[in-house]
Amino acid sequence: MRGRAGGKRVNRGEHQPLLDPLTSILNHKKMNPDSVSAKLLEALPAAVLVLRGGLMVYANPAAHLLLEVEMSGEYPQGLVGQPIVEFIHPLDQSHSVNRIRRSASSKTANVPVEVRLQTRRNRVRVVLVTSVSVDLEGEPGVLVTAMEVRRDSTTGERMRRSEEHFRRLFENMQDVYYRTDALGVVQLVGPGVRRVLGFEPHEIVGRTAEEYYPNHADRDAFKDAIRKFGEVADFPGQMVRKDGRIIDISISSSALFDEDGAFAGVEGIYRDVTERKELERELRRLASIDSLTNILNRRAFIERAREELGTHYEPGIEQTLLLLDIDYFKSINDQYGHATGDQVLTRFARAVGEQIWSTDLFGRLGGEEFAILVKHTNPEQVRDLVDRVLDAVRTIRLEADGRPSRAVTVSIGAARRTSIDHRVEHLLDRADRALYQAKHGGRDRVFWERTA
């Protein structure tokens, strides 16, 4: 064996290097319990830990005392074999793990810093920690020393109260607190996840966040936004619960960076906003529906027709706008009353709705005027549709005591979309002119606007 001093031979019995016993433990050899250095490790008031790959491979008695772990019962090995991260307070985990990782590749011990630890009995202790890399039979390891920081009782009490406050907040939070590492693996998740996703926190930790997204596009959009802006607020998405139900969520998160400025993961909260989203969807639906006939109202019809005409023009594929106006509606109101007039409008919408294809747009533009945008059909199919509509409306009969029974009829103005019609208003104007012709031609009929 070569000694430290200039390669001179050292007599083993006389001058053992101080930490030889520790090295022997790490190399799975028995240490001499009576050696001075073994006694030093045992008597030292500071905790001494050795880590390999984040697991403790050695811990002195002070470390067991500090972390409140006894070498018995559930843990016959004491701290040996336990992951260090389990004993670091959630708020200090990210930077502590980074420091430990960095010290593994550094020759000198890092500067002591204060870190909050969490004992096996769930008590929080503030310690002064430093770490340095050690060689474990050729494998990299880290030697950590920790000393509890003495504080005066007022500071201690304040700390304890703020800890309790934080814990209560964390436990009872309606939102789910989470943190992932740079690869998207969940490092920590709050108890709110039980309510929101139906999982126990430990079922989520160690898995990738992707697994809970039904649409990968949502997760990709979230990652892009985090990459671009460093943070997101009220970002929408969906997640799958343990019972398979898909819920709407809103995420507010920010990117985490290590001390070298490298991306280290994401931290934030998400909340279940399914009820709010459903309400929004319902409100949007209600805002687009005509309350009497339950079909699209004027605004929604024009908006959707505009989208349709703006994006979907394909030469050779017919798009036709039909403008429908119930004939002599004023006299229906006058003869049978306004309530019957309303019923006619409802029955009319139902009868016409039964004839169209589900892809067609059907709306009430106002009063007794309706419109249909027939999508992607050939001319014969539209002619058939128009005939069916005229027939279906004729079957609506008005009967009232002492008044003559009469059939309802409708006049239709039809305009085919041409390559220059990109505005719904153009098509409506042309259909309106055709409707005028249908009315003046005798009603109960269709007039096809002749395109140039």
Ligand SMILES: Nc1nc2c(ncn2[C@@H]2O[C@H](COP(=O)(O)OP(=O)(O)OP(=O)(O)O)[C@@H](O)[C@H]2O)c(=O)[nH]1
């Ligand atoms: N019952 C009822 N009547 C309405 C409603 N909206 C508009 N009206 C009535 O519909 C009638 C439309 O009459 P006009 O525009 O003169 O047309 P018309 O009598 O149908 O005659 P032509 O269209 O020329 O065949 C008016 O009397 C309006 O008061 C409604 O929501 N319910």
